[in-house]
Each structure stands twice: as C-alpha cells, then as structure tokens.
Amino acid sequence: MRDLSKQITAFVISSGTNPNLQLCLDALKAQTIGVSVDIIRDYSPMSVAFQQMLIRCKTPYYVEVDEDMVLNPDAIEKMYDAIVGTDTKCSMVAFRLLDVHIDFVIYGIKIYKFEIFKNYPYDLSHMSCEVEQLERMKADGFTYTLKEDVVGKHSPLWNNELIFERYLNLMEKFKEFGYVWLESLPRKLFEIFKREPTEVNLFALLGAYTSVVSDKRLQLGEKNFTAKRPEYHRMQSFLEQPTSATLYITNKCNLKCNFCWRQHKELEDFPDMTAGVIDDLLYRFPSIQSLCVCGFGEPFMCENLISLMQYIKKPVEQWHSYGKNLYAGLITNGTLVAERLPWLRDAGCLPDYLSVSLNASNAAEYERITGNNLFEQALAGVRTSVAIGIPTYLSRVCDKNNLSDIAEFLSLAKSLGVRGVHLHNILPHFDDNENTKFWDLALTKDDQVLIDAIKALPDADIILRYPVLIAKDEIRRNCLFPWKTIGINGNRSITICNSVAPPRKENGTITDSIIWQSQYCQQFREMKAGEQCEACKKCFRNWQYD
Numbered sequence: 001m002r003d004l005s006k007q008i009t010a011f012v013i014s015s016g017t018n019p020n021l022q023l024c025l026d027a028l029k030a031q032t033i034g035v036s037v038d039i040i041r042d043y044s045p046m047s048v049a050f051q052q053m054l055i056r057c058k059t060p061y062y063v064e065v066d067e068d069m070v071l072n073p074d075a076i077e078k079m080y081d082a083i084v085g086t087d088t089k090c091s092m093v094a095f096r097l098l099d100v101h102i103d104f105v106i107y108g109i110k111i112y113k114f115e116i117f118k119n120y121p122y123d124l125s126h127m128s129c130e131v132e133q134l135e136r137m138k139a140d141g142f143t144y145t146l147k148e149d150v151v152g153k154h155s156p157l158w159n160n161e162l163i164f165e166r167y168l169n170l171m172e173k174f175k176e177f178g179y180v181w182l183e184s185l186p187r188k189l190f191e192i193f194k195r196e197p198t199e200v201n202l203f204a205l206l207g208a209y210t211s212v213v214s215d216k217r218l219q220l221g222e223k224n225f226t227a228k229r230p231e232y233h234r235m236q237s238f239l240e241q242p243t244s245a246t247l248y249i250t251n252k253c254n255l256k257c258n259f260c261w262r263q264h265k266e267l268e269d270f271p272d273m274t275a276g277v278i279d280d281l282l283y284r285f286p287s288i289q290s291l292c293v294c295g296f297g298e299p300f301m302c303e304n305l306i307s308l309m310q311y312i313k314k315p316v317e318q319w320h321s322y323g324k325n326l327y328a329g330l331i332t333n334g335t336l337v338a339e340r341l342p343w344l345r346d347a348g349c350l351p352d353y354l355s356v357s358l359n360a361s362n363a364a365e366y367e368r369i370t371g372n373n374l375f376e377q378a379l380a381g382v383r384t385s386v387a388i389g390i391p392t393y394l395s396r397v398c399d400k401n402n403l404s405d406i407a408e409f410l411s412l413a414k415s416l417g418v419r420g421v422h423l424h425n426i427l428p429h430f431d432d433n434e435n436t437k438f439w440d441l442a443l444t445k446d447d448q449v450l451i452d453a454i455k456a457l458p459d460a461d462i463i464l465r466y467p468v469l470i471a472k473d474e475i476r477r478n479c480l481f482p483w484k485t486i487g488i489n490g491n492r493s494i495t496i497c498n499s500v501a502p503p504r505k506e507n508g509t510i511t512d513s514i515i516w517q518s519q520y521c522q523q524f525r526e527m528k529a530g531e532q533c534e535a536c537k538k539c540f541r542n543w544q545y546d
Contacts, residue, residue: 003034075151164207171211172219241287250302256371309349337381
C-alpha cells in the first residue's frame with residue numbers, strides 16, 4: 001500500500017448523527033492508499049464546515065467527504081492519480097457517485113489542490129457556497145475537471161428527517177438556480193413511492209413538495225446541520241402518537257428538598273390521580289407502552305397508589321381493546337418504600353423498576369438538602385426493593401457543593417446492590433435564565449470529577465446529564481419535540497416537556513379533542529432554530545454564557 005498520508009487529507013464533514021457515518025469511516029480505512037483522515041464535526045452551516053478544511057489542511061491535496069458518502073476501496077487512489085496529472089490552472093477534479101435512493105449518478109466527490117483553494121475562502125452567507133467559490137476562481141482563470149468514473153455510493157441509508165430535508169433542499173436549489181435535472185425529481189420520487197410505499201419514500205416526496213408548493217424561499221443559506229426543519233417537525237407531530245407517559249399521581253411530599261420546584265414555584269393544585277385518568281389517557285393514546293409513576297410529591301403518599309398500580313399491571317387479557325402489557329416504573333424518595341412496597345407485592349402489582357432519589361451519601365448532607373433526617377429510612381427502602389427483586393436504581397442531583405463525595409456515593413450504591421445510578425444537574429427553576437450565573441450548577445466541564453469517581457463502580461449503568469453551555473452567538477439546539485411522551489396529573493392537565501415544565505391547566509387536558517392542535521403544542525411546532533418558549537429558557541440543554 002502506498003502511504004500518501006502526507007499528500008492527501010480526507011476531511012469528513014459530519015454532524016455526528018447520520019446513519020451512514022460509520023460506513024463512511026470504514027470505507028476510508030479500507031482505501032488502497034494511506035491517507036490522513038480529519039473529522040470536521042458539528043460546524044454549521046455547511047460553508048463554515050468547508051472553511052475548516054482550508055484552516056486545517058497541511059497536505060498538498062485534500063478530499064471533501066460528506067458523512068453519507070461511502071467510497072470504493074480504490075476511490076481516493078483514482079482521484080489522486082487524476083489530479084497529479086493536471087496542469088497548474090486545474091484546481092479540482094470531481095468524480096461521480098451513485099445516488100442509491102434515486103438510482104442516479106451525480107457529481108459528488110472532489111479532490112482539491114490546497115495551494116489554490118486556500119486563496120478562495122467560502123462565502124459563509126451564500127446559499128450554494130461551492131458554486132459561488134468556483135465562479136470567483138473561474139474569473140481568475142482557474143479550471144476544474146469532471147470525470148465519468150463512479151467511485152462510490154451516496155447515502156445508502158436514510159431516515160425520515162434526513163431524506164425530507166435532502167429533497168426540500170434540492171428543490172430549493174432548483175427554485176434558485178434552475179438545475180435541469182431537478183425539474184423531474186418530484187415526479188421521480190412519486191414513482192418511487194408508488195413502487196415502494198415506505199415511510200422513507202413518503203418523506204422524500206413530502207420534502208420535495210414542501211418546497212414546490214411554497215412561494216417563499218425556505219432555504220435562505222447553506223445547509224445547517226443544527227437547525228432543524230420546522231416544516232418536518234410540524235408534519236411529524238401530526239403523525240406521531242406518544243409511546244410513553246409520566247403520571248404525576250400526587251402533590252403530597254414528606255421532604256422539602258432545597259432544589260425542588262415546590263420550593264421555587266407555585267404548583268398547580270391537583271388531587272391524587274385515579275384509575276379513570278389513566279383510562280382516559282390510554283383511550284386517547286392507545287399507542288402508549290410505558291408509564292413512569294412519579295409526582296411533584298412522593299408517590300407512596302398517594303392514597304390511590306395500590307389501585308393505580310393494580311390497574312396498570314393487570315393482565316393483558318383484561319385490557320379490552322388495548323391488548324398489551326404496560327411497562328411501568330416508579331420514582332420515589334425511598335423513605336416510605338420499606339413500609340409500603342410490600343403492600344404492592346401483596347397486591348400483585350409491583351413496578352417493573354424502582355428509581356430512588358437519594359441525593360446524599362451521608363445523613364448530615366441528606367438533612368441539609370431535604371430538610372428531614374430520613375436518610376436511614378431511604379436506605380432501608382432501597383434495600384427492601386433490592387431484596388424483593390425489583391430492578392432498583394439511584395438518582396442523584398449534583399451541584400458543585402456535593403461533587404466531592406461522588407466516589408463515596410457510588411460506593412454506597414454498590415454496597416446497596418442497585419442496578420445503576422443516574423447523576424444529573426439541578427433543574428433550574430429561575431425566572432431569568434439570561435442573567436443567572438452558574439455558581440452551583442455542575443456543568444459539562446465538571447464531568448472529569450465524575451468520570452474519575454465512576455471508576456469505583458465500573459459495572460453499573462451510570463448516566464450523566466449536565467447543562468450544555470453554548471456561546472451567546474451560537475444557535476440554540478431545540479429539543480425535537482417528537483410527541484412521543486406526555487405528562488399528566490390528577491386534573492388531567494398535560495405537559496409534553498418533562499425536563500422543566502409540569503402539567504398545567506392552561507396547556508390543556510387529556511380529554512380535549514384537539515390536544516396536538518392546542519396553542520400550547522402549536523408553539524413547539526412553530527419554533528424555529530434559536531427560538532425558545534418559557535420552558536426552554538429554563539432547560540439545562542441550552543444554557544448560554546458570555
């Protein structure tokens with residue numbers, strides 16, 4: 001094998017989420033010549049990612065490889081041999097790829113001369129930055145060469161969102177530049193869907209027609225991997241049904257945790273949940289398969305807990321038209337578990353898992369956080385659950401004041417015999433996140449403290465969730481509200497955001513006939529990249545910093 005790693009760099013442009021990425025990387029490892037590989041991940045829009053190639057390149061030649069390109073083993077060798085034989089004015093050689101979905105050969109993979117291209121930075125505001133760049137180079141007398149050789153495949157794998165966006169973007173380019181081959185694309189996609197009526201083919205067709213039927217420009221600049229298509233998510237939201245639900249079964253609690261919503265906000269007053277509420281929920285959404293029983297309180301204080309769990313865990317043959325066994329977990333502070341979990345066992349309605357919120361590793365810290373000296377009762381609850389045989393987990397809120405004893409906490413978890421530990425940040429319940437400083441939050445940069453501590457419990461399932469800090473000028477990454485979960489309380493009030501926002505009357509109720517079309521849900525459909533609702537501004541997923 002020829003080692004040309006000092007001659008050629010293959011830049012992989014990636015958002016890290018494309019289903020073809022691993023195929024792409026495997027294909028680069030299998031090349032017949034040695035090349036340097038550099039992954040340009042999470043730069044957007046596309047022009048910014050391309051500009052990184054000019055910033056990072058240290059070799060005479062480079063190849064731009066999108067994460068959905070799967071090259072033949074001899075592809076880069078062919079490309080290199082082609083470009084070294086060109087004259088000094090030839091700046092780039094382009095080869096063809098087979099577009100698997102539409103069975104069409106396209107020009108898609110290129111090898112560049114760095115010494116020429118470094119003098120032509122990309123226009124970051126142009127809708128088609130490569131076209132604009134080549135126009136400038138052409139004006140200066142530079143040329144490029146097109147080869148007929150097919151050296152790989154373009155995107156053998158698709159998902160609904162990617163293919164929707166792909167064909168919407170292509171038809172936007174047709175509206176802007178009038179490329180002849182795109183004029184027949186909607187018809188071709190229609191024929192593909194008729195021949196093979198899959199979801200992927202449906203969303204391909206919908207993407208193209210979303211552009212075709214709009215008189216507006218839907219794509220104003222280069223493709224942005226982080227900006228999600230509101231058109232797709234609006235459409236998807238009408239097709240989705242929730243598959244899981246969170247049941248806020250009670251408002252009662254025997255603790256006063258200093259980080260809890262109850263200490264910072266007034267909760268909607270709601271009664272303990274009844275089986276009738278769950279019945280309404282499953283009648284409205286028979287797609288639901290799993291339930292999380294919790295509350296803005298302690299579920300073992302709910303007077304209806306046994307009847308609720310009996311209803312949830314009844315045999316499949318008693319579910320009438322639902323015809324399914326529901327998977328149900330229970331989240332608790334653990335202090336009443338030793339006393340009352342045996343009641344559920346005796347009633348034949350144990351949960352499928354139990355998660356105990358234990359936010360300290362010793363009694364003194366526990367009392368500081370919860371306002372009660374019930375640490376030993378909480379430990380007894382964990383031991384009872386483990387002894388009964390329920391998969392048991394610990395959940396712990398982390399802040400900068402208690403990170404130092406994470407190793408002690410994990411050691412305690414190991415001694416209790418739990419299945420796993422969830423470590424997460426304080427959920428911020430502030431009114432003004434824009435001006436809130438991060439004095440107490442455990443941030444992404446604090447992860448190393450936790451990673452070191454996790455070595456004490458190598459076999460456990462440990463999950464970390466921390467605020468993702470982004471700069472003021474970065475585009476916020478909105479949650480993709482896929483309408484797969486719903487929260488409900490004893491008033492039948494709903495939420496579709498279980499990270500920050502509790503169920504509220506103003507959101508609507510489970511018995512409303514137009515839940516997904518309500519003003520509450522509409523705000524999420526209409527959100528564009530960077531926009532946020534009041535709940536989003538309080539969420540740890542996108543904390544902005546100066």
